[in-house]
Amino acid sequence: xxxxxxxxxxxxxxxxxxxxxxxxxxxxxxxxxxxxxxxxxxxxxxxxxxxxxxxxxxxxxxxxxxxxxxxxxxxxxxxxxxxxxxxxxxxxxxxxxxxxxxxxxxxxxxxxxxxxxxxxxxxxxxxxxxxxxxxxxxxxxxxxxxxxxxxxxxxxxxxxxxxxxxxxxxxxxxxxxxxxxxxxxxxxxxxxxxxxxxxxxxxxxxxxxxxxxxxxxxxxxxxxxxxxxxxxxxxxxxxxxxxxxxxxxxxxxxxxxxxxxxxxxxxxxxxxxxxxxxxxxxxxxxxxxxxxxxxxxxxxxxxxxxxxxxxxxxxxxxxxxxxxxxxxxxxxxxxxxxxxxxxxxxxxxxxxxxxxxxxxxxxxxxxxxxxxxxxxxxxxxxxxxxxxxxxxxxxxxxxxxxxxxxxxxxxxxxxxxxxxxxxxxxxxxxxxxxxxxxxxxxxxxxxxxxxxxxxxxxxxxxxxxxxxxxxxxxxxxxxxxxxxxxxxxxxxxxxxxxxxxxxx
Numbered sequence: 385x386x387x388x389x390x391x392x393x394x395x396x397x398x399x400x401x402x403x404x405x406x407x408x409x410x411x412x413x414x415x416x417x418x419x420x421x422x423x424x425x426x427x428x429x430x431x432x433x434x435x436x437x438x439x440x441x442x443x444x445x446x447x448x449x450x451x452x453x454x455x456x457x458x459x460x461x462x463x464x465x466x467x468x469x470x471x472x473x474x475x476x477x478x479x480x481x482x483x484x485x486x487x488x489x490x491x492x493x494x495x496x497x498x499x500x501x502x503x504x505x506x507x508x509x510x511x512x513x514x515x516x517x518x519x520x521x522x523x524x525x526x527x528x529x530x531x532x533x534x535x536x537x538x539x540x541x542x543x544x545x546x547x548x549x550x551x552x553x554x555x556x557x558x559x560x561x562x563x564x565x566x567x568x569x570x571x572x573x574x575x576x577x578x579x580x581x582x583x584x585x586x587x588x589x590x591x592x593x594x595x596x597x598x599x600x601x602x603x604x605x606x607x608x609x610x611x612x613x614x615x616x617x618x619x620x621x622x623x624x625x626x627x628x629x630x631x632x633x634x635x636x637x638x639x640x641x642x643x644x645x646x647x648x649x650x651x652x653x654x655x656x657x658x659x660x661x662x663x664x665x666x667x668x669x670x671x672x673x674x675x676x677x678x679x680x681x682x683x684x685x686x687x688x689x690x691x692x693x694x695x696x697x698x699x700x701x702x703x704x705x706x707x708x709x710x711x712x713x714x715x716x717x718x719x720x721x722x723x724x725x726x727x728x729x730x731x732x733x734x735x736x737x738x739x740x741x742x743x744x745x746x747x748x749x750x751x752x753x754x755x756x757x758x759x760x761x762x763x764x765x766x767x768x769x770x771x772x773x774x775x776x777x778x779x780x781x782x783x784x785x786x787x788x789x790x791x792x793x794x795x796x797x798x799x800x801x802x803x804x805x806x807x808x809x810x811x812x813x814x815x816x817x818x819x820x821x822x823x824x825x826x827x828x829x830x831x832x833x834x835x836x837x838x839x840x841x842x843x844x845x846x847x848x849x850x851x852x853x854x855x856x857x858x859x860x861x862x863x864x865x866x867x868x869x870x871x872x873x874x875x876x877x878x879x880x881x882x883x884x885x886x887x888x
Contacts, residue, residue, distance in 0.1 A: 388407075389419065389420075389423070391407070392404050392407065392408070392423050395407075396423075396426070396427070396430070399430070401427040401428075401430045401431040402427075402431060404423065404424065404426075404427035405424060405427050405428065405431070408420055408423065408424040408427075409424070418454055418457050418458075418461045418468075419461075421450050421451075421454060422450075422451065422454065422468075422471065422472060422475065424450055425446075425447040425448075425450040425451045425475055425479075426447075426471075426475055428443045428444070428446045428447040428450070429443070429444065429447045429475060429478050429479055429482075431443055432444050432447075432482065433482075437524060438569050438570055440482065441483060441569075441573070444479040444480075444482050444483045445479075445483070447475065447478075447479040448476065448479045448480070448483075451472065451475055451476050451479070452476065454472065455472075458472055462499075466499070467499070467500065469495070469496075469498075469499035470496045470499035470500040470503070470506075471496075473492045473493070473495040473496035473499065474492070474493065474496040474505075474506060474509075476489075476492045477489040477490070477491075477492030477493040477496060477509065478509070480492065481493075481509065481512070481513065483573075483788070484523050484573075484787055484788050484790075485784065485787075485788065486512075486513045486516045486517050486520075486787075487517060487780050487784050487787075487874070488784070489509075489513055490510065490513040490514070490517070493506055493509050493510045493513060494510065497510065514877070517872070517874055517877045518872065518874075518877040518878050518879075518880060519870075519880050520787060520792050520849065520872065521849060521850055523787065523790045524790050525790045525792075525846075525847060525848040525849060525850070525851075526571070526601065526604070526789050526790040526791045526847045526848070527790075527826055527827065527847040527848040527851075528790070528848070529570055529571045529572075529789060529790050530571050530604065530605050530608050530847075531608070532570035532571065533567075533568055533569075533570045533571025533572065533605070534571075534605075534608060534609060534610050534613075535570075535610075536566075536567045536568070536569075536570050537567045537568065537588075537613070538610050538612065538613055539567075540563065540566075540567045541567075541613065541616070541617065543563060544560065544563060544564055544567070544579070544586070545586055545616065547559060547560045547563065548560065548579060548581060548586060560579065561579075564577065564579060564588070571605060571789065572789055573788040573789055574788075575590065575602075576590075576591040576592075576593050577589060577590050577591060578591060578623070582618065585616060585617055585618045586616055586617050586618070587617065587618045587619075587620060588617060588618070588619050588620070589620045589621075589622070589623060589624075590602040590605065590606065590619070590620065590621050590622075591622065591623065591689070592621065592622060592689070592690075592693065594680070594689075594693060595770070595782075595785075596693060596768055596769070596770055597768060597770055597771055597782045597785070597786060597793070597845075598785070599621070599622075599690070599693065599735065600768065600829060600831075600845055601786065601789065601791055601845075602621045602622075602735065603621055603735035603736055604826075604829070604847060606619050606620075606621050606735060607736070608826070621690065621735035622684075622688065622689035622690040622693075622733060622735065623684045623685070623688065623689040624688055624689075624733065625685065625686065625687065625688040625691075625717065625733070626685045627714075629682070629685040631678060631681065631682070633667075633678075634667075636663060638661065638663050638664065638678065638682070639682075639714070640682050640685060640686045640712065640713035640714035640716075641712050641713070641714050642661055642662070642663050642712075642713075643659055643660070643661045643679065643682060643712060643713035644659065644660045644661070644705060644710045644711075644712060644713075645657055645658070645659050645710055645711050645712065645713050645715075645716055646658040646659075646706060646708060646710045647710075647711070647716065647719055649723060649724050650697045650698075652741065652742070652743060652744070653695070653724055653725040653728065653741070654695055654696070654697040654724075655695040655696050655697060655720065655724060656696075656697055656698050656699075657696060657698070657699045657700070657716075658699075658700045658701075658702055658706065659679060659699065659700070659701050659702065659713070660701070660702040660703075660704065660705050660706075661675075661679070664678065664679075665703070668701065668703060669703075672701070675701060676701060679699070679701060680692075680699075682713055683696070683699075683713065683716075686713045686714055686716050686717060687716060687717055687720065687732070688732065688733035689733070690732065690733040690734070690735060690737075691717075691720070691729075691732035691733050694732055694737070694741055695720060695724065695725070695732070717729075720732070740767065741767055742765045742766065742767045742832060743765065743766055743767070743769055744763070744764070744765050745763070745764055745765070745766070745772075746762060746763050746764075747761040747762050747763070747764070747834075748762070749761065749762050749836065749837045756875070757797060757839075757871060757879065758775070758776070758834065758836070758841060759836075760836030760837045760838045760839060761834040761835065761836045761841070762835065762836065762837065763834065763835050764832065764833060764834025764835065764841070765832045765833065765834075766831060766832035766843060767831050767832055768793075768831045768832070768843075768845070770782050771783070771793050771831070771843075771845075771873050772832075772843070772873070774873065775873045775874070775875055776875075778875045778876065780874055780875075782873075783872065783873050783874050786845075791845060791846070791847065792845070792846040792849045792872060793831075793843075793844070793845045793846070793872065793873040794843075794844060794846060794849075794870055794871055794872040794873055795833075795841050795842060795843045795844065795870075795871055795873065796815070796841070796842045796844075796856060796860075796868060796869070796870055796882070797839045797840065797841050797842075797868070797869055797871060797879070798839065798840050798860070798863070798865040798866075798867065798868040798869070798883075799838065799839060799840075799865055799866050799867060800835070800836070800838065800839060800840050800865075801866060802864070802866075803840075803864070803865075808835050808840060809835075811840065811863075811864070811865075812833050812835075812840055812842055814863075815842055815859060815860075815863060816830050816833075816842060818859045818863075819852070819855050819856055819859050822855035822858060822859055823851055823852055823855045824851075826847060826848075827846070827847055827848050827851050827852050827855070828844050828845070828846050828847065828848075828852045829844060829845045829847070830842065830843065830844045831843045831844060831845060840865075843873075853870060853880075853882065856868070856870065856882055857882050857883070860882050860883040861883060863883075865883070866885045866886070867881070867883050867884055867885040868881075868882045868883040869881050869882055869883075870882055
């Protein structure tokens with residue numbers, strides 16, 4: 385085995401990574417110990433460096449599939465060779481980094497540095513992580529990825545249609561999903577979708593799965609569909625309303641008519657729902673999560689997925705009916721159309737309206753002398769609550785997911801010194817309009833803003849960050865503010881200056 389390991393090391397020095405992969409994978413799986421598996425993962429990492437995205441992604445993902453299960457063996461392996469703690473953490477971090485997952489990579493690089501203090505390569509990668517997280521310009525912007533995704537889909541859609549025309553759809557189901565995923569992969573690291581045919585056209589339904597941040601991204605992607613596709617395809621965002629829909633469970637049908645609803649209108653034309661379903665009562669006592677999943681499926685069918693996301697502010701499932709007159713779930717759309725939002729309902733399932741329902745919020749400004757960004761905010765609005773909430777709570781889930789696709793949520797901030805209170809909102813609107821005009825179409829979507837005791841904030845989702853920042857620099861240069869900066873919706877990173885205070 386020592387001779388074999390020496391051969392692997394020689395091949396690694398000679399950049400013969402495929403030889404390493406072939407040799408290790410030819411061995412019986414039971415012979416893959418910690419050392420061999422880690423060496424195999426290193427080969428996948430190194431081989432990926434010779435490929436361009438997105439072709440490199442499966443190799444980095446394969447490296448992680450090999451490395452992460454070894455974590456339970458790491459402590460024991462490090463007793464035999466202390467440097468293993470460095471190499472294993474570094475290789476995991478390396479794969480995450482080149483998958484565009486810097487926030488996942490950083491903790492592993494830091495552990496690698498603990499195991500090998502002062503290591504220059506590790507220090508360099510930590511610095512690159514921090515710089516990329518604060519100013520994520522090294523990723524391919526989603527604007528370009530969207531173009532590549534549609535180009536790939538256009539080239540391969542004939543194959544999809546052929547598979548969908550098969551009489552035995554179940555026999556080709558896995559192949560169909562895999563092929564469509566592959567065609568969309570230039571745009572999305574992962575995406576939920578459904579395929580169908582409405583009797584006239586084939587349908588690709590991009591599913592946000594209740595994620596408002598993903599909804600903005602899918603709406604952007606849908607809007608850029610090549611016109612030549614539309615002869616044969618409908619490209620939809622979100623599941624549409626469906627009458628006569630039901631689920632078969634435990635020998636009984638469950639339909640929207642079986643669900644009682646007590647609905648109330650909430651501020652900003654929203655809905656609060658309390659629901660009870662007698663047929664689901666036994667399951668509720670055993671598995672509440674499954675009942676919630678069933679109810680949300682039925683709700684999507686009753687309102688449409690985007691309308692459900694747009695209107696439903698809270699949803700409670702009851703273990704018994706309550707007093708008061710309710711309606712059945714199939715009547716909820718009528719309630720929204722007449723009582724909640726008569727003007728907006730006709731377009732409630734239009735993905736372009738994702739950014740048109742704003743939520744106002746208030747804050748208590750920090751009294752600390754050294755307060756973090758946005759801690760001075762006393763009033764603001766947003767049409768993407770999850771991003772703002774994630775930032776304030778230090779939760780990077782949503783921004784990490786968007787970053788993998790080259791989407792950058794962030795905000796501009798600037799001092800309000802010398803700005804009259806009555807002019808603060810006008811200034812923010814003027815900045816938004818000027819930046820939008822200078823960028824051109826398809827670069828940025830503005831999603832709200834806030835006013836603090838010291839600073840003003842203008843929030844956005846960037847589809848091409850470099851173009852946006854170039855435009856912002858020019859606009860802020862002529863704006864009546866002393867300085868301006870950019871910050872991602874990631875709490876623990878630094879801001880990036882766009883305009884310097886002349887007095888500094």
